[in-house]
Amino acid sequence: NTRDYWAFGGDYGPPGTPSDQNFCCNGLVTPDRRPHPGLHEVKHIYQYIHSRPADLAARTLQIRNWYDFLNLNDVVEAVWRLTADGAELQTGSLPVPDLPPRASKPITIPVKPFAPEPGREYFLEVSFRLKTDQPWAPKGHEVAWDQFKLPDAAPAPALNTAAMPRLALSETSHKTVVTGKDFVVTFDKQAGTLTSLKFRGAELIESPLRPDFWRAPTDNDRGRNMARSQGFWRYAHAGAQLTSFQALSEADGTAIVIKTAHRLPKAEAAWETDYTVYGSGDVQVAARFKPDKTDRPKLPRLGMQMVMPQGFDRIEWFGPGPHETYLDRKDARVGRYAGTVRDQFYWDYVEPGESGNKTEVRWAALTHRKGVGLLAVGLPLLSVNALHHTTDDLQSAEHPFELPRRDLVVLNLDLVQQGVGGDDSWGAWPHPQYLIPCEETSYRFRLRPFGRNENPAQLARQRLP
The missing domain is CATH 2.60.40.10 (Immunoglobulins)
Incomplete structure (x- = not known):
């Protein structure tokens, strides 16, 4: 990482020199007056x-x-x-x-x-x-x-599942495999996770989908000590315990449903996920968060995260853009935008943190340089983030050049991420309507692998029954 970076208090003088870190270097423009998002x-x-x-x-x-x-x-x-x-x-x-x-x-x-x-x-x-x-x-x-x-609209016709290629279900003591035309979906029966999605021989999953409740703190988050007030959620996904795993096949073979339930001991909550696999290659995901108590801290994020292998370097989405958007900062034109995954990280935030999010996404597609891709479609909307950095990377470095260079893609497909705030940067929370209460919540999206000659926008308009 040989790019220039902005130095700030603490970078000058001998160790122990008093400073306020980046306090006066984190506004709406860079020090040389280029706009922040x-x-x-x-x-x-x-x-x-x-x-x-x-x-x-x-x-x-x-x-x-x-x-x-x-x-x-x-x-x-x-x-x-x-x-x-x-x-x-x-x-x-x-x-x-x-x-x-x-x-x-x-x-x-x-x-x-x-x-x-x-x-x-x-x-x-x-x-x-x-x-x-x-x-x-x-x-x-x-x-x-x-x-x-505009109010002008016509509903998309539902796909005819009877006309889809048939699926095959096979099981061992350790895994459940759903095989269709050009794709294979594998579930780990011991962990209760979607561990592999192969399309025409290409693997689309490096690390499985799992619940996610945390984001790397922004300057405003650090200023109000989010680690103390909301740190309960940082590792809330860890140590998930599988409590139920079922594989159910439709009588006509057009769909197979994998139902999983987990106990999240660190979150004191249950998480249920249903994966419905169709002969078209679509995997519809329905997730439910069921906390034991509702008096826990507000959640920084509510959604799911997975890791994709290296090579899926191109992202395209339909939603607000082209710059990053958040729950309380989304005045942007809805359109179809594209770029590299690496460019979604905003280098000029003086101290790294959460970056590159996209709210109210209708669909997003990650494409490999060889043409194979993964489409994620909100049912109806998603909050999406795709970066070459893990959450821990982003909150473990004081300068962007200190971030490890990775080629994998960390993909968040969330229901919502809390607002970024900004009334001040030394204690104010985002406004109440931009916070995420700890309460039972559910959301849905679908995943669809696609090839070089397939149009993700057209695939996204298709409607499953």
Whole structure:
């Protein structure tokens, strides 16, 4: 790791020199003024032009000018676009109304009629951009935007399981194996875990799916001593004890259900997972968290984590982006984004910690350079993170260059991760609505291996019965 890094208090002077570590070096921009991901949120919250839905079926928005002295028509020009699952369908310019300071007015976007396709999501977006060059930004610089999900929708038809290839179930004292066309799914009967998913001979699992309740602390977390207030959950997954394992086959052979139940002694809770394997190669995962007590600390995260082998270096997702998003920091355009797994880690956080999360993900796909991939589809949504670092890596280094270089992919497929907060960085918690209570909770997602000539977006739109 030979990249530059930002030094801070404690890096200068002899050992024992007093410092506040990175306290004055962890804001919204790097020391050389490049934006941190959080600055995108600030810009959207601070923007002076607000659009709100008036009647989305009629394509009508209410526009408010929050400038104190400027007429909107004198300052900006506007464009709009219609997208379907991130792909642009229509676009055009929009006449900016004569709107005095602090006034509002409805406008109608001239979207041409269209018939919604099954399983697709449609979004309407408006963007306001500088009309002329300004001393601080050129003409065309975006100063405000908003995006709205349209009510236009058509349900995706359910897959016909009867037409799927048949499955074979085999069992030994140690493992249960489900074999289908081009794939093999293996469960460890002693541990009660999904240990292997092979597709056309390629292994997609390095380390099995398991419950996960912890995240690497952020600066705000460290400032309020999360290790003390929520440390109960750091190793809550460890020492899981299998209490039940069942393999059930549908009479027609179209699906096989593996039902597992674990006791989590460190969490004082039960965790149940049902894996339904279909002839299509889909593995639908239904997880349930059942704590004994509900007076435990708030959870930093509630979900499942697995490790994928090296080589699955490309991630694509449909959801807010392209920068990282969190429960209380997700003002980002919903779209289809892609990049390398290594680029999901934000190097310029002065001290490493949680990084690269994606909220409200419809689907995410990890692809190997040889073309084989793993698709994860939220039912309906997931919080997803894919990094080349483990959670322990991220909270064991003071500088990013100290992180071990790994090629494996640590993949979190969560229901939710708590907010990152930011009222201050020396004690304030995230707001209550962005915390995760300790209570019985369940969620679902599905996994689907795919090959080079298969489109993950199309596979994600398919619906299982």
